[in-house]
Amino acid sequence: MDRKEFLSLLGFSTASAALVSCLGGCKKDAAASAANTTGPAGVDFTLDISQPANAALQTNGGYLYSHNIIVAKTVNGDYIAVQQSCTHEQFTLAYEASQHLFYCDGHGATYSETGAVTGGPAPRNLTTYKTQLSGNMLRVYS
Numbered sequence: 590m591d592r593k594e595f596l597s598l599l600g601f602s603t604a605s606a607a608l609v610s611c612l613g614g615c616k617k618d619a620a621a622s623a624a625n626t627t628g629p630a631g632v633d634f635t636l637d638i639s640q641p642a643n644a645a646l647q648t649n650g651g652y653l654y655s656h657n658i659i660v661a662k663t664v665n666g667d668y669i670a671v672q673q674s675c676t677h678e679q680f681t682l683a684y685e686a687s688q689h690l691f692y693c694d695g696h697g698a699t700y701s702e703t704g705a706v707t708g709g710p711a712p713r714n715l716t717t718y719k720t721q722l723s724g725n726m727l728r729v730y731s
């Protein structure tokens with residue numbers, strides 16, 4: 590008797606067997622995700638905002654991703670930086686300057702411009718980074 594026949598005798602369908610299998614695996618995946626939702630540590634890099642690749646940072650409301658961090662220029666012209674991955678399940682965040690928030694398409698989490706959770710299933714605030722503009726050089730650091 591093979592596994593399928595055995596499960597059939599017990600009244601298990603293939604779908605229920607898959608569900609049982611997923612329950613154990615999904616729990617493990619969720620634990621792994623939770624352990625990896627912090628932003629990078631020891632950050633210290635510089636972006637030349639005069640370069641075309643960084644042009645988004647010349648416009649209020651613009652943003653880009655660098656070193657697993659979102660670097661943004663608010664509608665008020667301030668530079669802010671937070672981890673780019675959601676603290677829920679690591680989906681990549683987007684910045685919505687007009688709403689003054691970071692948004693996750695995964696399950697709808699929102700964060701303020703200071704990284705605080707403002708909605709959705711996110712379990713904790715975003716890691717934030719300091720910024721310092723000197724001429725065209727924008728330093729982002731821990």
Ligand code: FES
Pocket residue numbers: 675676677678679680693694695696697698709710711
């Ligand atoms: S991954 Fe962002 S809300 Fe779930």
